[in-house]
Amino acid sequence: MGLNITGGVEKVNGNEMSYSDFVKKYLSKNEPVVITGLMADWRACIDWAFDDGRPNLQFISSNFGNSKVQVADCGSREFTDQKRFDMSVAGFIDHWLKLSSMEHGNLYLKDWHFVKEYPDYTAYTTPLFFRDDWLNLYLDHYHMHEDHDTYQKRDGISCSDYRFVYMGAKGTWTPFHADVFRSYSWSANVCGKKQWYFLSPEQRHLVFDRNMKNYVYDLFEEVDDTIFPNFKKTVWLECTQDQNEIIFVPSGWYHQVHNLEDTISINHNWFNAYNLSWVWDLMLRDYKEAREYIEDIKDICDDFEGLCQRNLAANTGPEEASLALARSPMGIPGRIMLKHEFSDFFNFMVRFSFSNIVQLCHLAKSSVSAKWRSSCTAQHLIFNLESAKDIAIKMKHTCLSESHSTSLDFRSVLEEPAFLELCFQLERTYAFIHDKHEVISDKKKFLMDDLLEMGLCKLLSTVVCNPENLVILIDDTLQNLVISPQKI
Secondary structure (H helix, E strand, O other): OOOOEEEEOOEEEHHHOOHHHHHHHHHOOOOOEEEEOOOOOOHHHHHOEOOOOOEOHHHHHHHHOOOEEEEEEEEEEEOOEEEEEEEEHHHHHHHHHOOOOOOOOOEEEEEEOHHHHOOOOOOOOOOHHHOOOHHHHHHOOOOOOOOOOOOOOOOOOOOOOOEEEEEEOOOOEEEEEOOHHHOEEEEEEEEOOEEEEEEOHHHHHHHEOOOOOOEOOOOOOOOOOOOOOOHHHOOEEEEEEOOOEEEEEOOOOEEEEEEOOOEEEEEEEEOOOOOHHHHHHHHHHHHHHHHHHOHHHHHHOOOHHHHHHHOOOOOOOHHHHOOEEEOOOOOOOOEEEOOOOHHHHHHHHHHHHHHHHHHHHHHHHHOOOHHHHHOHHHHHHHHHHHHHHHHHHHHHOOHHHHOOOOOEEHHHHHOOHHHHHHHHHHHHHHHHHHOOOOOOOOHHHHHHHHHHHOOOHHHHOOEEOOHHHHHHHHHHHHHHHHHOOOOO
C-alpha cells in the first residue's frame, strides 16, 4: 500500500529567522521545519566528514573507538523496535568499512551519549532555537530518577542526557514511532541524506490496532487492514534532509526515517514550557494503562500506586529512550520501566519553577523601572511559570497529588550546589536567547541576601509537598512581582 503523501516540510534559512519567529511559526504551532545555515562552524562537520560528504570513519574510530554504544540491527525486529546489542565504536566502524559499495548497511549506531562521554571535545553548538531545553539542562545537574538505593551511574533507568549521535550506512533506518516523552527533537545531518515520513498527532489513532495498543512498525511493509483498519485513511508529509540541514520534529508527530546515504547525525530530545502539556498527558495516559494492566492484583499488593508508577506503559518511544525491559517487584513480566516516576517529574517541576522564580526576582531587583515586566526575558519566565502552574493544576486533580513521599523547601533547595548551577545555566540560556540582560555574578549572595532585601521572606520559607502547594507558590510570586508589585 502506498502512502498518501500530500505535502512536504518547509525549509528556512536559520540566519534569517529570529527566535521569536521560530516560536510563533513552529514551536507554538507544533509544526515541523527544516533549518539551514547553522552548522558551518561545527567542529563535527570538519572532523567527521570529508569535503565530498563521505563520513570520516577513520577519524571517529581513532579518536572515539573505545566507546561502548548501542547498535540496532535494522533487519531484526524486537517488540516495537529493532533488536539492539552493545558494540565498541571501533568494532561498529570495522563492520561498516567491510561493506562493499553495492551493499546496504544493516547495523545502525543509535543513542550514543557523545556529549557526556567527551565533554572537552566541542563537536557542535546547540542552535539558538533549541537552547530552551529543560530536559537536558536539568539532567546536567540532577538525576531524573532519585532513588539513590537503586541508582547506578550508567544504568538503563537513570539516563544521563538526551543528546545523541547516530551513525549508519546507506539503507539503515528507524521504525515508525513518536519520540520519548512526546518531547521535541532536532536532528542535524553532519553528513549524508535522510528521508523522513511524518504523520501529525491528530491522526495518531489511525495507525493503531482496534484496541489502541499496538501501532504500525514499518510503513513500507504490507499493512494488514484487519489489524489496522484505519491506516489507509492516513495523510502524510515527506521530507528529504540533506547534509548540514537540521530538522525540527514537534511533539507527538509520528515519523519513520531512512538513510539514503552513509549518514552521521546529531540529535537532541528536549522539552520546555511549550510542550510540557504533551509530556504530562502522555505520562498520565501511561499511568492509567499501567494501572489497568495490573488491576487484578490490587487487593494483594501492599503498594499498588507505587507499582503502577514503576510499571508505566511503553508507548513513550522506547526506540529513542533506551528503555530497559524489566520485571516488576511483583514478578509481572513484559512491562517497560520509564526512567522517571511521577514523583521524579514533580520534583523536576518544582526545581524548575524555583529557578524561574529566582530569574524573575533577579530581573525585578536589577531593573530601575516597571518596564522590565514587558521585556522578552520577563515574558518568557512568566510563560514558563504559568505553564508549570497549568500542569500542577492537572496533577492536583488526580490521585498523584498524594503520591509524593518527599518535599522541597525553597531555602534548602537554594543551598544545593546543583541548583546554583541550574540557575546560572538557565540565566545564561535566556540571556543568549533574548540578548542583553544582567547575568547573576554572585549566585548564592543573590539567592539569599537579595531575596531577603526584596521582602520575600515568605518565599524563602515556602515548602512544596504537592501540586497544590506549587500552584499557590506560582500564584503568589506572579501576584507580588508582576500583577501587584511591591516597591523594591
